[in-house]
Ligand SMILES: [Zn+2]
């Protein structure tokens with residue numbers, strides 16, 4: 185069942201497309217890294233204030249929220265939040281665009297410039313339709329998604345107080361333009377970075393019996409960790425363990441004192457994540473001690489998986505069908521992303537749906553992966569995202 189009280193929504197979006205694109209390009213030209221989104225946050229705050237929203241700034245350093253009170257909201261009306269992230273990445277942009285990054289070592293290479301512009305446009309449309317809103321809408325602009333550091337402190341500082349549900353989207357270059365991915369359950373993986381410090385006893389490379397070789401211990405640990413995935417996780421579950429950095433030794437003829445290795449673990453559900461984190465530590469420490477060494481394991485910057493609520497997924501799914509047609513709404517496992525996103529902290533706090541809007545178009549060269557120096561988005565994805573978010577709000581309040 186479609187709500188569609190908003191027959192002329194497409195026209196309202198069309199007339200805002202020039203500004204939607206101009207805002208995105210302006211943000212693209214002026215990328216700011218995690219917790220440094222000062223210019224971006226001030227543009228966001230000014231725009232929200234001009235629309236008449238109740239604006240709060242400085243949440244989790246550079247986060248901004250804007251509350252739009254519905255004109256048709258009964259007492260005890262519900263409030264839905266729309267979340268966008270604002271930060272860029274430390275990457276040198278290789279695109280030759282009129283609106284290329286003006287800062288050599290910073291780039292919007294994940295599409296957060298698009299997310300911010302999309303959410304501002306939705307705020308504009310909904311503020312003009314305020315009298316029809318049967319509840320309140322809170323816009324949440326978070327800092328530091330890329331460092332997995334912005335969402336959690338925003339929740340801790342009360343950004344979700346009084347919020348009943350939350351929605352948001354990620355533009356994804358690996359999904360073709362025109363498609364929207366909406367899936368109940370996990371959509372983005374958890375991400376934990378792992379650091380192992382393997383201690384042995386240094387010595388002469390030709391006299392191993394006088395030493396305890398941490399290099400050999402770490403080799404055993406790396407191999408054993410892979411068997412956690414292949415032997416202890418069901419073939420129907422997915423998880424990844426990667427050891428990406430190894431630091432050992434100073435010369436060919438010296439057994440070093442210690443080896444430090446860094447890696448990451450990704451999974452799609454909380455139980456698998458908890459199980460693997462425990463087993464990674466047990467296996468690493470067990471192997472090290474059986475070989476007369478020791479191993480310290482540190483889990484850093486852990487981010488839970490993004491888990492969508494079934495009810496809220498239904499709301500967004502209907503909005504997506506009304507926007508792009510059922511044939512362009514993808515609900516399959518293919519919608520899952522093995523990257524992580526700290527939208528997870530918002531989704532853990534209130535029921536919500538994080539959906540995917542395809543921005544890949546080989547003719548426009550926008551299929552480079554996220555975080556690539558040639559990453560770009562097909563800007564035709566922006567109005568699609570605006571429409572799905574706007575329709576989701578009305579769908580939510582119609583339920
Ligand atoms: Zn990213």
Ligand SMILES: [Zn+2]
Pocket residue numbers: 294295296329354
């Ligand atoms: Zn991102």
